[in-house]
Amino acid sequence: MRLLILKPKKKFVKELDREVVLAKLKKMYVDDISKDFSTKYGIISKKDLKKKSGSVVKSSMGKEFVILDPDFIDLYKRIKRTSQIMTLKDIGYIAAAAGINKKSKVVDAGTGPGGNAIYLAHICKEVYSYDINEENVNVARENAKALGMKNLKIRNKSIFSGIEEKDIDLVVLDLPTPWNAVKSVEKSLKTGGYLVVYNPQITQTAEFVNTISENKKFIHEKTTELIERNWKIDGKVVRPRSGGIGHTGFLSFVRKVQ
Numbered sequence: 001m002r003l004l005i006l007k008p009k010k011k012f013v014k015e016l017d018r019e020v021v022l023a024k025l026k027k028m029y030v031d032d033i034s035k036d037f038s039t040k041y042g043i044i045s046k047k048d049l050k051k052k053s054g055s056v057v058k059s060s061m062g063k064e065f066v067i068l069d070p071d072f073i074d075l076y077k078r079i080k081r082t083s084q085i086m087t088l089k090d091i092g093y094i095a096a097a098a099g100i101n102k103k104s105k106v107v108d109a110g111t112g113p114g115g116n117a118i119y120l121a122h123i124c125k126e127v128y129s130y131d132i133n134e135e136n137v138n139v140a141r142e143n144a145k146a147l148g149m150k151n152l153k154i155r156n157k158s159i160f161s162g163i164e165e166k167d168i169d170l171v172v173l174d175l176p177t178p179w180n181a182v183k184s185v186e187k188s189l190k191t192g193g194y195l196v197v198y199n200p201q202i203t204q205t206a207e208f209v210n211t212i213s214e215n216k217k218f219i220h221e222k223t224t225e226l227i228e229r230n231w232k233i234d235g236k237v238v239r240p241r242s243g244g245i246g247h248t249g250f251l252s253f254v255r256k257v258q
């Protein structure tokens with residue numbers, strides 16, 4: 001597979017006294033490089049599709065593309081989705097705040113299409129992911145296979161009925177009633193390990209935090225929300241972009257202390 005990036009192009013227009021955008025940055029994935037690739041910006045020949053990563057190639061309409069070998073993140077962004085996956089800003093913060101690394105063992109539920117599980121498997125030693133929905137499990141397994149994740153095991157069972165793995169460094173829960181998983185997590189998480197609950201609703205977040213706060217084995221460290229704001233920077237136009245990612249979910253960090 002190859003990744004084609006249409007090079008953005010600007011031109012200074014004297015009458016307007018500013019640059020105007022002639023072509024916006026665009027990414028395209030080419031699965032079959034044995035034939036010419038057609039885009040609305042012209043055709044890229046199969047000969048050009050085979051050029052080495054970093055080559056600049058021209059379409060039949062004269063548009064310039066950079067050709068790259070896709071990286072993990074390029075393939076990750078193409079995973080099949082059956083439900084909402086957690087965003088990179090939330091996954092990245094969980095990984096950083098829980099301090100996980102290539103020696104870490106992680107449990108995740110529900111798997112969904114595998115957004116969080118696959119990304120964490122990219123960073124950690126082992127990830128075990130639980131989901132009750134067979135369709136999601138099948139899609140997540142397909143996605144994990146497409147990304148070559150050999151350290152991710154997906155189990156088609158409810159996390160409420162127990163976690164098979166012990167001495168776990170981090171458990172991430174993204175399901176509607178996380179308080180029902182506390183007993184399972186208690187037995188599986190190592191002392192000092194983190195339980196992180198992701199939930200889009202503040203009412204469910206509060207119910208979880210109030211439940212866990214009564215359990216002496218855990219300390220609720222914080223509940224937080226991350227807002228990602230992108231900026232438009234174009235000559236003298238420097239301002240936050242409208243749109244972008246607003247609210248995704250609340251993250252509750254809980255540490256097992258006994």
Ligand SMILES: C[S@@+](CC[C@H](N)C(=O)[O-])C[C@H]1O[C@@H](n2cnc3c(N)ncnc32)[C@H](O)[C@@H]1O
Pocket residue numbers: 083084085086109110111112113114115116117130131132133136157158159160174175176
């Ligand atoms: C929003 S999706 C999770 C998305 C996932 N975190 C990701 O990043 O791709 C919620 C999932 O929780 C699963 N689920 C609900 N209750 C569950 C339970 N008791 N045990 C395991 N999975 C459960 C659902 O089947 C659904 O697939």
